[in-house]
Amino acid sequence: MTDHLNEDDLVLHYYGELDGAESARARQHLGTCAECRHAHAKLQRVLAAVDTMPEPVLPDGYERTVWARLQPQLDSPAGWRAWLSFSPARLAWVAAVLVLVGGAFFAGRMTQTRNAATQIASADQVREQVLLAALGEHLERSQTMLIDLVTADGDGMVDVSTERERATDLVAANRLYRQSAAASGEAGVIELLDQLEELLVELAASPDKLSSEELDSVRKRIDSNGLLFKVRVLSSTVRERQKQQIRTRTGQSS
């Protein structure tokens, strides 16, 4: 018999992944070929054994640990942090002020005496740190919005009005951060913020409800250029730079 089922055919047959004609051929062949039937039975036993895969052992009170880590992230932000994080438009305003202040610092630095150099360096560090914090916040908000979009589900029309509003707010902030990045020549950041802006603008202009096909198309765009991953990576890099700044400042002041 020349038409034996190979290993891959058997796997596809086991999982019901052969199409109608192929499936019928496989069934027919298994009915007449003892060798393939034996191979198929062996595969079935192997995969049944896989079902006995041991479960990971979790300690008593595991749920408490999960909750302890989770709860702080669920609390609504308070105080000045809430004011900052409440609206990306506010963040954009803060960023604009910081850019202006940064410019003033830069202009001031050119006219300072040599003795003031240390103070200016310190002021620059503070400014960068605040900018990093604002950019980090912006990236996290963008990331959350993208995740919500990617995981949004529903049949027929999907309501994306919340994401649309958030995108509208994020566009303005994104442009300012892009300008700041351009001013400091951060090519990688510029590229990412450009990609992000393109998507934010498109979302901001979209209707409140998208068909599942339209939503899939948006998801594919996010997937195809790895936008979510890039935002995550940059967000993590920004946080790392913040930490580094804090360590440097702590080292200087001690």
Add this chain to the structure above:
Amino acid sequence: MPQTDAAAVALARDGDSEAFHDLVERHSRAVYRLAYRMTGTPQDAEDVVQETFLRAYKQLGRFESRANFGTWVHRIAVNCSIDLIRSRPRREAALDLPDLEQFSATSERTDTSGATPERLMLSTEVQERISSAMTGLSAMERAAFMLRHFEGHSIEEISQSLGLKTNATKHSIFRAVRKMRVALEPFVADA
């Protein structure tokens, strides 16, 4: 404590964090088990658990009350696991375990054909072999195989989720099954 998930979800939607706490208490173990199967490491599984409940909390407004919360959170966990796997730099070659021959050699040494299959199936040794074979899967092989074998997703769905071409998904599953077969066949050879 609300008696049902539906009641807890209703309260959590109104801002009752204790109600959401109850949902975490009820479902975090199952989410961890799924995440561990998908990702293969305790640290990644832990991250997936956190991300899953965070997303669930943020999307509670979208949860349809007639749906099953466990199923819903399970689906979020699958998505989170996929996101995490996809966010990793591709290290297929480095993680890939082509040492099928090594598996074979070890399997031959531990041939236990004298025992009944039923007893062997439950034996610690079989479970150790499964764990060992699982660690030999690359991240993509593992994810594709888990989604196909345990979650019942079609190859087409898996391809879309993992951003792979259909043939690449099939190839990942074939390799995973082959590794399982080489590792486990000596234990199940003659039923």
